[in-house]
Amino acid sequence: MSDEYNKQNTPIEAQSSETMSGSSGSTTDIDYVRPAELPEQDLYHGHSFITKWIFCQDAKVIGIQYFLTAVFTGIVGLILSWLMRLQLGFPDLVPFMTAEHYYQFVTMHGMIMVVYFLTALFLGGFGNYLIPLMVGARDMVFPYVNMVSFWMFFIAVCVLMASFFVPGGPTGAGWTLYPPQAILPGSPGSGMGIVLMLISLSLFVIGFTMGGLNYLITILQARTRGMTLMRMPLTIWGIFTATALAMLAFPALLVSCIMMTLDKLLETSFFMPAIVQAGEVLDYGGGSPVLFQHLFWFFGHPEVYIVALPAFGIVSDLISVHARKNIFGYRMMVWAIVGIGALSFFVWAHHMYVSGMNPWFGFFFATTTLIIAVPTALKVYNWIITLFRANIRMNTVMLFCLGFIVTFVNGGITGIFLGNVAVDIPLSDTYFVIAHFHMVMGIAPLMVIMGAVYHWFPLVTGRMLSEKLGKWHFWFTFLGAYSIYFPMHYLGFIGVPRRYFEMYDSPYVTSATGMNEFITVAALIVGASQFIFIYNIVTSLRLGKPAGKNPWKANSLEWLTSEVPPVHGNFGEKLPVVHRWPYDFNVPGAKEDYITQTTPPSEVINAEVEKT
Amino acid sequence: MHPGFIFLAVIVGSVLFHIFTPWWWTDIASNWGAMDDTINLTFWIGGGVFILVCLFMVYCILKFSYKEGRKVEYKPEDHKLEKILTIATTIGVIALLAPGLIVYNNYINVPKNALHVEVMAWQWGWQYRLPGEDGKLGTAQVIKISDENPFGINLDDPYGKDDILIQSDELHLKTNRPVKILLKSIDVLHNFYVPQFRSKMDAIPGIVTYYWFEPNKVGEYEVLCAEYCGVGHYAMRATVIVDSDENYENWINEQETFSSLIAKQNNKLEITRIAKNNN
């Protein structure tokens, strides 16, 4: 075997130049890939409807289950945002809207969108569907655990939704759930609502841990022959790093949930100092609310990247495929993803500059936060350099990628405002913050999700989505969302604080009434235009143009399955063998404008491929 | 129409919106002009980068949209370019960070001559405590709060006796005198925020937080609570009035001290006792 090793380590170019000079016997050598280390995976094939579609162990079905559940919660979140916007733009229009309801909607909207929608969609949905396909595995490594993971998530969603119907309603503590107000009577839903929220989050963490272990180990230990880490599509790198972050960040959330549940139910004083509420001395003492904020943001900041990194990865792949050009600086992209992920554990308290923590922390966290800006900026450069001298298909997928770049750059730059401590002080807790994070981790990842749906829909269903409807959907969504959040920054400049049920006679805000009305109308339109998307999906499921194999002429393994849509086990008789990275588009000397990952070097002898 | 033009319109529209916007900073009324400067610096550098990146993107999609057989560049890596971009970005980031840290250093180091003002927040309102002639605030604890002792001042602390108590949401400050705001909450998180002063800080139960500023414009300002604190959050307002020296002296001389409050209450108790005895 040691000489087999030598073979593998021999540079491929050296051999291919040899073959080009005519030695015919070595064609097999340049195609050499190390033999399989592991035997074929033992899979459980479902037979009945229940084992095939409900308690299913196939990662693809689990991915779709995650996707649909997450989209359902997303629609709930969308409706809540409409109600909030109506109140802000046109107070007194919604008859049942009280301050209690408003704050409950704010809270549930935030929590649903961040955790139950985006996280679950990217990692549970795209992760489950794409990881085994893209790394060339038959399935996730622990299919049973994967199934339990989804059902845990499902129960978590049920518990969350149940909190709408308990006495007092869902919690209205803001999505950050800061104590003491989260569990004191002054906030809506501080009874059963907050308890159910904490239980639901804990269940989510448990379920996610099960799924996350699967994603990590499938990527680390179950890749196909020839698939080195540096040949993985950036989608997988993004999902991988995000999952790793989740495995290390969710513990902090779990711990803070447990401690707050105890504070609520057993009246312990982890986060509760001595408190006098409504003239009454409460039975608490000695705790520290700032501790909760630290724990929460130790989870919360990586959480931002849990949402952002898969988006970075997916958008890189989409841009490369539809610009028909290799992604620029692949290595740097990978290291940027990993670096951002690692750094994200050292920046959490930039959410707490005005929280009353030890003021000296400001220096540390401002510095680490702005360091993160460097790899992030490099990623943006690489995306646009990829577009340079490319051959760009202006289809819906590409439009969403471009929309992502615009919104992400905008939101990223406002992030530099908020990361730099002295700049943050006047802006924090104002609408500037809302505009910033909706732009950067709301709209930007959503653009990617929608682009990804248009991109992979043909793979999942075997039919194309309608391009015409897709373009309408894109322009409504992009222009609408941009005109919601771009002007909103200026509300923050005025100093309008966030989480205000109504502004009434405040001198600052009278000038903002018009803008609030405009934003509300835009929000209603953007929300409504999502129904174009849903209509497109539903009709295309049956009436869409059949896609055939590899309609986008992509290189990565998920398009190279024996059947489209792929069946359980993914790759038919034999697992694919990988010879190159997935970005060999328009290689000089090659006949076609793409070379799939499985194409052996001997078939594209004239192509001047760079070694990967 | 080529989508590139719509993206171009979005960028131009953003710039125009900025030029013609009626919504911008409130006029500053404190010493934190440096904060506005750092924001403007970030705004111009950041805005410049945003426009450049987006224009380059628009150029690319206009120039290189799909044409069968177009010659495409195959260049996976360009170390020189990547290095230049990394260094340029790093320099830009340092240029933004350094002034920010200098301003922040001023923000957390309070001048020695600052007047201490305790702001006590509760659901949902404000009250204030100023030091008396000794220039020092007495220690206080939340659990000692009662009708007779609205600030929970420790009775055995001599510094507390002459503290000036303001049980209204209207606070007066002297112009051109630095104030150190000591924030205290008796129930949940709050935040004492006056947009014109630019500075803000949360009030947290269990500890005392602080920040400082120097009001430099006479006038009346609205205080907003900037940290979500329950149902009444949006209605939790107060007023800060920045006075000239003379008006400030007049105002402060009218306020009640802790010892006079105690005396008054003792009086009241005495009267009720006598009244009871007479019955």
Add this chain to the structure above:
Amino acid sequence: MDETQNKEQANSTHKIGIYLWIWGLLFVLSFFSYMVDWFAFQGLLRWSLILVFMFLKAGLIMAFFMHLFWERYALVNVLLWPMTAIACFIALMAAEAQYTVFTRLLYFFIGG
């Protein structure tokens, strides 16, 4: 998976002596850390002894009982590097606790 299992076997069938040695060492170290309390050492000495014994015990358990000493470096590094985040968290929370107790004492009790 048979072959990899063979590898495991090669890895894990170390001489029984190693396990017994480590086992013995763990007892001794536990005894020592108990003695720290018994003799009621105080201050810096107490803390350094507690930490030294703690890390020695933890290290022995991880290295030999959990076989980390014999695992491939790739795994070892993946497992140990994330601890820097925890170290950072500990350091900052220690500073935060100091600050909290300082403001509490200053404004609630001592004053001046």
Add this chain to the structure above:
Amino acid sequence: MSDNTLNNLPDGFKGMSHDMSSDQTAFKGVQWGKVMMWIFLLSDTFIFSCFLISYMKGRASTVVDWPNTSQVFSLHVGDVPVPLLLIAIMTFVLITSSGTMALAVKFGYEKNRKMCAWLILATAIGGLTFVGMQAFEWSKLIHEGVRPWENPFGAKQFGSFFFMITGFHGTHVSIGVIFLFIFARKTFRGDFDTGKRGYFTTMKSNYVAIEILGLYWHFVDLVWVFIFAFFYLW
């Protein structure tokens, strides 16, 4: 890939860069299940770290005196109070069980079914003893008036953190004990020799499973090392 191959791979940091740049697996020769347990334990480490960090923050920032653990956890032998006696015994019991587990793993790989099974059983009994003593300890404290929400000896947080952290650790031990008993039965039955399929997961049994369980059990011991140092000795 043969056994031979693995031993030919470079070691140390060179091996690391080799593994990371190779295809198929990033950790050569490490089973899926074992990697899973390691990464799960890493995640669990973060949970316990967060608990202990919160405890540090809580204890270091309280202005009320923290009870002297040495006295609170003392046990009377005759009339003499011996500080931390029970905790010391618990520590020794847990380390003993950790040792038996390590030997069980060793004998498992040597396919010494009987020896392995008995050692797992011994480990399980050690764990059970530990849980029993913890229950005794809890009842003693509760008897003396310590509750999660109050503490007659000083700072409120003492009771809260004590019950929460030892409770969470105790839950881990209890789960471990349950699995140890299951595995003892499986080993006696010879499931690992015959490769019987699991009831839920339908995957084949393998002696590696014992090492994986061993990792978990040693981790529980590891956590106790930290709890012992920070909660009882501080």
